[in-house]
Amino acid sequence: MSVLVYADNHQGKFPKSSLEAVSYAADIAAMLGTDAVAITTGAIQGDGGLGQAGASKVLHAAQVNASDSQQMTRVIVAAAAHVSASVVVFSHDIAGKLVAPRVAARLDAGLVPGAIAIPTSDFVVKKNVFSGKAIADIALNTANKVITVLPNSYGVKATGNTAPVEAFNADAGAAGIKVKEVKAESKDGEIPLPEAEIVVSGGRGMKGPEHWGPIEELAKILGAATACSRPVADIGWRPHHEHVGQTGVTIRPNLYFAIGISGAIQHLAGVNGSKTIVVINKDPEAPFFKAADYGIVGDAFEVLPKIIDAAKQFSASK
Amino acid sequence: MKILVCISKAPDTTSKIAFSDNNTKFDENGVQFIVNPYDEWYALVRALEIKETLGGTVTTLSVGGADYEPIIRKALAIGADDAVRIDAAESDSLYVAKQIANYAKGKGFDIIFCGKETINYNGSVVPGMVAELLDLPYVALAHKIDLAGNTATIMREVPGGEEVLEVNTPFVLSAAKGMAEQRIPNMRGIMAARTKPLAVEAASAADASTTVKGYSLPPAKSGCKYITPENAGDLIRILHEEAKAL
Ligand SMILES: Cc1cc2nc3c(=O)[nH]c(=O)nc-3n(C[C@H](O)[C@H](O)[C@H](O)COP(=O)(O)OP(=O)(O)OC[C@H]3O[C@@H](n4cnc5c(N)ncnc54)[C@H](O)[C@@H]3O)c2cc1C
Ligand SMILES: Nc1ncnc2c1ncn2[C@@H]1O[C@H](COP(=O)(O)O)[C@@H](O)[C@H]1O
Numbered sequence: 001m002s003v004l005v006y007a008d009n010h011q012g013k014f015p016k017s018s019l020e021a022v023s024y025a026a027d028i029a030a031m032l033g034t035d036a037v038a039i040t041t042g043a044i045q046g047d048g049g050l051g052q053a054g055a056s057k058v059l060h061a062a063q064v065n066a067s068d069s070q071q072m073t074r075v076i077v078a079a080a081a082h083v084s085a086s087v088v089v090f091s092h093d094i095a096g097k098l099v100a101p102r103v104a105a106r107l108d109a110g111l112v113p114g115a116i117a118i119p120t121s122d123f124v125v126k127k128n129v130f131s132g133k134a135i136a137d138i139a140l141n142t143a144n145k146v147i148t149v150l151p152n153s154y155g156v157k158a159t160g161n162t163a164p165v166e167a168f169n170a171d172a173g174a175a176g177i178k179v180k181e182v183k184a185e186s187k188d189g190e191i192p193l194p195e196a197e198i199v200v201s202g203g204r205g206m207k208g209p210e211h212w213g214p215i216e217e218l219a220k221i222l223g224a225a226t227a228c229s230r231p232v233a234d235i236g237w238r239p240h241h242e243h244v245g246q247t248g249v250t251i252r253p254n255l256y257f258a259i260g261i262s263g264a265i266q267h268l269a270g271v272n273g274s275k276t277i278v279v280i281n282k283d284p285e286a287p288f289f290k291a292a293d294y295g296i297v298g299d300a301f302e303v304l305p306k307i308i309d310a311a312k313q314f315s316a317s318k
Numbered sequence: 319m320k321i322l323v324c325i326s327k328a329p330d331t332t333s334k335i336a337f338s339d340n341n342t343k344f345d346e347n348g349v350q351f352i353v354n355p356y357d358e359w360y361a362l363v364r365a366l367e368i369k370e371t372l373g374g375t376v377t378t379l380s381v382g383g384a385d386y387e388p389i390i391r392k393a394l395a396i397g398a399d400d401a402v403r404i405d406a407a408e409s410d411s412l413y414v415a416k417q418i419a420n421y422a423k424g425k426g427f428d429i430i431f432c433g434k435e436t437i438n439y440n441g442s443v444v445p446g447m448v449a450e451l452l453d454l455p456y457v458a459l460a461h462k463i464d465l466a467g468n469t470a471t472i473m474r475e476v477p478g479g480e481e482v483l484e485v486n487t488p489f490v491l492s493a494a495k496g497m498a499e500q501r502i503p504n505m506r507g508i509m510a511a512r513t514k515p516l517a518v519e520a521a522s523a524a525d526a527s528t529t530v531k532g533y534s535l536p537p538a539k540s541g542c543k544y545i546t547p548e549n550a551g552d553l554i555r556i557l558h559e560e561a562k563a564l
Binding site for chain 1: 335356359438453455477478484495528536543547551553558561563564
């Protein structure tokens with residue numbers, strides 16, 4: 001009776017969110033006195049670091065199309081049977097949102113989406129609700145259980161182990177969809193927003209797309225991703241995938257810089273899980289200061305160059 | 319096209335979040351409810367656009383109590399043809415999904431539109447479960463859909479980019495930002511909504527797969543520390559030494 005965890009990879013590379021899910025599954029397995037078996041698809045190298053994150057074994061279903069939720073579900077349900085798993089873990093990432101609900105329905109399992117801590121011994125799991133404004137303790141009542149782990153909310157282990165990789169050739173059945181094309185949006189070296197540890201974000205206070213230079217520069221120096229408020233994406237100053245908030249992307253970075261953003265509740269809903277929040281706004285009454293850890297009341301165009309200089313010195317001294 | 323749009327209700331985004339009954343229930347006192355934004359702005363409006371170009375019908379489906387009626391009327395005012403409410407408490411995602419699947423089974427819907435997630439539960443769960451229970455293809459987090467005959471071309475977000483998919487009806491889709499522009503119901507729509515059919519059906523039997531044991535509020539911030547704009551450069555050192563964020 002192992003715990004099964006699906007680890008999504010992007011062209012063979014496992015993002016942090018997948019490793020977090022593996023470590024989370026390994027901790028549940030330790031609680032249950034068993035091991036965590038990972039399953040993945042596509043072309044991978046070695047165990048892809050999944051053993052290091054806590055997997056005892058990697059089942060490799062090389063041929064399955066990860067975009068086809070029906071095929072993925074058949075394979076993962078077969079893997080759960082193969083290792084007698086009654087607990088199946090996913091990341092609450094794009095792949096997890098696509099496949100975990102199907103697997104839960106197939107196994108007639110309760111599902112807690114976006115868990116932020118490992119379950120108690122009687123399987124009560126914490127998750128954020130009301131867009132981060134509250135936390136719920138949710139009990140899983142069913143024999144089979146599915147949990148998806150909120151990215152950036154669980155630490156990745158370093159066990160020092162490598163996991164054996166085993167080919168897993170379950171029948172995926174008929175295809176339900178056809179992938180016509182994959183378009184890369186982010187440029188090379190750009191960090192995908194949901195995975196970024198540091199995010200530098202700009203709002204309408206930046207006055208226009210031509211003023212984004214300092215935001216991009218600060219992000220580059222700090223190895224951060226860039227983001228923006230909704231109106232900024234809506235008027236086309238920045239691409240839509242940068243829009244954070246209730247109707248955009250939800251992020252939980254270690255450090256969030258909000259520059260020229262007023263801090264409307266709908267914006268906060270997408271970023272209030274950030275560990276440290278820095279707000280730069282010329283209006284001392286801006287609501288964002290109430291959610292901030294550090295604040296600078298001032299004109300972004302005067303403040304940013306000073307911060308950029310300090311960041312350059314800091315990164316040179318590292 | 320015969321389209322079903324799953325509509326849930328959510329507290330208005332500016333609502334104060336408080337709990338009653340020993341922190342086990344969301345306190346609805348004074349809370350204004352709205353149509354879940356993803357269901358209204360993206361799923362419903364795109365479904366209506368498809369109907370307007372290709373013909374057909376748009377039915378909304380909600381699983382919930384009588385307090386759902388105002389938000390269902392809003393969906394009808396925006397342009398849905400008719401609405402169905404399954405009279406049941408929304409106890410958990412699998413329960414809701416079973417109600418939706420049981421209703422939709424055998425009715426010949428070409429597309430079942432859902433929102434990306436509810437803004438109160440933040441699940442992103444119900445549509446995938448519905449798809450599995452009905453054995454249909456599922457496209458999650460879609461931001462564009464076009465139809466030619468019964469073949470849909472759909473764009474969805476994937477890590478670092480987007481993917482273009484082709485899928486034949488019937489299928490289930492969850493709608494994210496970009497699908498459509500919000501529509502404000504006009505007076506004619508609001509008048510018409512009053513007389514559009516709203517059927518109430520009994521729930522089918524299913525157990526609760528999860529239960530909420532209690533709610534808590536996230537730890538409060540200890541307050542904002544201010545740095546003067548003249549000393550803005552100090553921020554980096556403070557973030558490194560004090561916050562350990564760099
Ligand atoms: C249902 C719903 C969903 C929504 N979803 C989202 C969402 O997901 N994400 C989101 O972001 N918004 C969302 N919104 C919109 C949200 O309510 C706000 O309107 C929006 O976040 C405001 O964006 P902003 O802070 O960039 O602009 P503004 O509110 O215009 O604020 C600009 C700020 O910049 C400051 N400023 C101006 N000049 C300078 C300067 N030189 N230096 C420093 N500061 C300066 C101003 O003091 C001000 O505080 C939603 C709204 C609704 C109703
Ligand atoms: N009670 C409900 N009635 C109808 N549709 C619902 C209900 N709850 C959720 N949905 C649909 O499922 C989507 C995702 O919900 P969730 O999984 O709760 O985040 C929503 O955007 C709705 O389209």
